[in-house]
Amino acid sequence: MLLTLDLNDARPLHEQVAGAIRRAIGEGSYAPGDRLPPARDLAEALGINPNTVLRALRDLRDEGLLEFRRGRGVSVAGRADGRALLLQRARELLEEATRLGYRREDLITMLEELP
């Protein structure tokens, strides 16, 4: 599972971790039924607190993306929610646009002008 965190992102860390896991599942590294690496491994690799990862995993469970099973760890329950993924990409796009000096309205105009 490839996870990427943005160090300049102002959002809470657990939201970012949830976003990274959602993206990894959306990109197809894990299919429904596959087991995720343990939260401890993810936390250690990212250099963050295991509780932060657990909180992200719980958020994704509430979203219906993950499934917690006693003794079997965390597994993927379904396909990543299309809307949640799109929303995440849109947010990233907006951040990139801001960095490059474009306003929200400019971005909307660009989207409308797309064929």
Add this chain to the structure above:
Amino acid sequence: MISRFAAAAWGLIVAAALVAGPLALRDRLPDPLAAHWGSGLVPDGEQSFTAFLVVSVVTWGVAWAVLFGVAVNGKAMERRLSRMYWWGSLAGMGVFALGMSGAALLANLDAPTWREAELEGRTVVVVIGAALAAAFLAGHLGRGGPDQRPPAGEEPPRLRLQPGQRSVWVSRITNSWLTAMSVAAAVALAVAGVLAITGVLADLHVGGTVPGLGIVLFAGLLTSSLTARVTRDGLAIGFGPLGWPVRRIRLSKIDKAWSEVRYPSQVGGWGIRGLPGSATIMLRGGECLIIRYRSGGQLAVSIDDAERGAALINAFIAERPAV
């Protein structure tokens, strides 16, 4: 293809010799003849002539059938190390079968009864030496060309890293067979322990099986699951359910990484295989992450999602300041 013809021809030659030898010498052999020698090379087991013939041919036949099956399957022939194992086993086991039969005949030759059939220690040494020599020679001759590099034109996977981002890759696999095996060994050890404490097993020979079970349990625990982690520091491979011990490979030692499909039959089985420099950590057939060291060696690890891991390693390497 040549391996199948060689296996068929060699199988027939050895089987024919195993039958023809005893038949030619039948008049000079006792019946029954000595077929097993205990410590001090004193005969302690006998067989009728027919049984001796059948056992020696069937033993060779089973070994040969396994090797023929491996050759027909063909996967083992794709890699140099497994080709060497295969040719070495074919030649070595054939010579060993012939040698054992020959040694038994030599011992029985002109003996009045099977109890006088004395086996010379020298013969045994010669047989084992000849089998080993044949195995090494055939393994060397049959090694074939070096293993192919990743197909030309296909770049190792890459990933674009953006400044201000932290990327990591984490993966894990478990092998349920090896897990089941270590659980069974643990249960057997526990049962043996309880029976020994309660005295039920006091006069039975269980002492010999305990170290064996211990080794199975230890090896099974180490290789029942595997975690791999790629960070800016490099690759870390954790063995066992606790992810410990850990083998760390620093990024500065890695030249490049890619993923490839490999099978246990190509690397000589499950577990940690090969020699440092061309080692494989094989828990299941399929996708493997392959690391090429700057020193020229390779390490293969069977792991899921290896391509993304390889891409991340390559991305970190591309960012690494030139030394």
